[in-house]
Amino acid sequence: MVINSRTEADTERAGFILAQKLTGGDVVALRGGLGVGKTVFTRGLARGLGVNARVVSPTYNIVNEYEGRLPLFHFDMYRMGGGVRTEQELFDIGFDEYFERGGVVCIEWSELAEDALPSGAVRDSIEATSDDTRAITIEGISLDDAGV
Numbered sequence: 692m693v694i695n696s697r698t699e700a701d702t703e704r705a706g707f708i709l710a711q712k713l714t715g716g717d718v719v720a721l722r723g724g725l726g727v728g729k730t731v732f733t734r735g736l737a738r739g740l741g742v743n744a745r746v747v748s749p750t751y752n753i754v755n756e757y758e759g760r761l762p763l764f765h766f767d768m769y770r771m772g773g774g775v776r777t778e779q780e781l782f783d784i785g786f787d788e789y790f791e792r793g794g795v796v797c798i799e800w801s802e803l804a805e806d807a808l809p810s811g812a813v814r815d816s817i818e819a820t821s822d823d824t825r826a827i828t829i830e831g832i833s834l835d836d837a838g839v
């Protein structure tokens with residue numbers, strides 16, 4: 692489905708709504724350009740998972756962990772080298788093990804680690820349609836009854 696966002700709050704709300712549908716072990720793969728709203732979306736997702744802590748981009752440490760109704764593991768692949776180097780870095784941080792920890796794994800810049808994503812990942816692509824508007828395309832999960 693496509694959600695049209697007109698404000699930062701709309702994008703946060705979309706993340707919040709998606710969170711209501713998630714269970715432990717789910718993976719949300721975010722993509723879109725630089726500064727498009729992936730972290731904003733993740734903030735809403737975190738709130739929807741009952742995370743009280745302030746969510747900041749994990750750009751410099753690859754993953755941040757938060758306690759909530761479900762734990763949230765927030766990755767940002769931006770600094771990954773791509774290709775074989777990314778595979779090695781993901782192996783080094785035990786990326787696959789995060790899928791088994793009963794939490795939600797949310798990944799910014801997931802396109803840089805495409806080969807490492809599980810087949811059942813929820814796909815969330817954010818596109819800037821103007822300075823302040825975004826088209827948020829969510830695939831791999833149904834939000835039809837979520838009041839979007």
Ligand SMILES: Nc1ncnc2c1ncn2[C@@H]1O[C@H](COP(=O)(O)OP(=O)(O)OP(=O)(O)O)[C@@H](O)[C@H]1O
Nearest residue numbers: 696697698699702725726727728729730731823825
């Ligand atoms: N409709 C909107 N939804 C989300 N963000 C918006 C919207 N309109 C404007 N913005 C602005 O876009 C920016 C999004 O920043 P954010 O850090 O979430 O992007 P990002 O995709 O995580 O960037 P990065 O690629 O650096 O990780 C914010 O400055 C926000 O205020």
Ligand SMILES: [Mg+2]
Nearest residue numbers: 729730748799
């Ligand atoms: Mg970000």
